[in-house]
Amino acid sequence: MLDAEQAKWTTLKDEQGREYIFNEETRETRWLWATHTDPTSKREYRANALTGKTEWLAQDEAETDAKNAEVVCTAKDGRKYVYNSITRESRWLPTHGASSPGRAKLDPEEAAGFLGRAFRAFRAKLVLLKLRFLSGALNDTMEKLRVSDIDIQKLSEETDALFALSQIDSGSEQHQRLRAVHQRLLAASEAITQGTIAVDGVSSDGSDVVRARRKNVVKMLLSLGEQTDGLKARANQRLQEIPAPDGS
Numbered sequence: 519m520l521d522a523e524q525a526k527w528t529t530l531k532d533e534q535g536r537e538y539i540f541n542e543e544t545r546e547t548r549w550l551w552a553t554h555t556d557p558t559s560k561r562e563y564r565a566n567a568l569t570g571k572t573e574w575l576a577q578d579e580a581e582t583d584a585k586n587a588e589v590v591c592t593a594k595d596g597r598k599y600v601y602n603s604i605t606r607e608s609r610w611l612p613t614h615g616a617s618s619p620g621r622a623k624l625d626p627e628e629a630a631g632f633l634g635r636a637f638r639a640f641r642a643k644l645v646l647l648k649l650r651f652l653s654g655a656l657n658d659t660m661e662k663l664r665v666s667d668i669d670i671q672k673l674s675e676e677t678d679a680l681f682a683l684s685q686i687d688s689g690s691e692q693h694q695r696l697r698a699v700h701q702r703l704l705a706a707s708e709a710i711t712q713g714t715i716a717v718d719g720v721s722s723d724g725s726d727v728v729r730a731r732r733k734n735v736v737k738m739l740l741s742l743g744e745q746t747d748g749l750k751a752r753a754n755q756r757l758q759e760i761p762a763p764d765g766s
Contacts, residue, residue: 527568530727532642534635539567545650589639590632641723648720648728656735659713659742668706670745673699677749686760693760700753707746714739 527539529550537550551564553575562575588602590611598611663669676699686692717736722729 529568530645532645533638534642538642540646540649542653547646589636641725644723645725645728648723648725649731652717652720652728652731652735655713655717656738659709659739662709662713663706666705666709668702668709670706670742670749673703673706674745674749677703677753681752681756686756688760688762696753696756696760700750700757703746703750703753707743707750710739710743710746714743 526543527541529537529539531537538547539550540547548567550567552567553562553564555562563572564575565572588600591599591601591608593599599608600611601608676695680686680692680696680699683692686696714736717732717739720728720732722732
């Protein structure tokens with residue numbers, strides 16, 4: 519990959535310690551190292567998705583990677599089969615009907631391996647889903663502020679302009695604008711609060727990556743909230759300074 523493209527990818531690790539990369543823009547995930555078969559020598563090698571670097575795998579490494587890539591799937595007719603994401607091969611699991619001479623049993627160690635891999639795959643997927651939710655919650659809040667005409671930067675500029683006026687008469691156009699800005703600031707504050715509550719409620723489930731992302735998103739939303747509260751206070755102060763229509 520080019521340097522500019524590499525910058526879009528973040529390198530992470532799943533619960534098993536295997537490295538994978540995540541693209542913030544496209545929400546795409548890939549294994550950092552993908553295993554391939556050389557068509558000439560039939561030897562296994564792996565390639566780095568970021569740098570393009572390749573290296574041969576020892577035979578025992580190739581067999582281990584291939585075994586860890588096996589997942590049990592269910593066909594439309596209900597039959598079970600095993601699919602290997604590295605070799606792209608699949609095989610039917612034996613079925614045992616009435617005519618079967620006996621029931622096959624998984625070796626306890628093999629069964630534990632299947633369960634362990636399934637659990638680690640589930641945890642890795644759960645981490646990705648939570649990372650996507652956290653990023654999405656921040657983006658959704660910012661988009662809501664933009665489309666609802668309650669963008670903080672715009673409201674800040676309008677508040678500054680109205681605050682700079684030497685006098686605002688009650689019932690004047692400037693008075694109405696100030697009241698409208700104050701209402702929009704209240705709406706912005708509510709949107710930011712709801713976004714913060716949603717993000718803060720996400721459990722890290724022991725993942726340092728999720729915990730760090732949640733902390734950063736909450737920090738950004740709280741910063742927006744503090745800025746909005748400051749603008750609300752200024753707008754409210756200016757409203758209180760406007761004399762009543764009778765001059766009292």
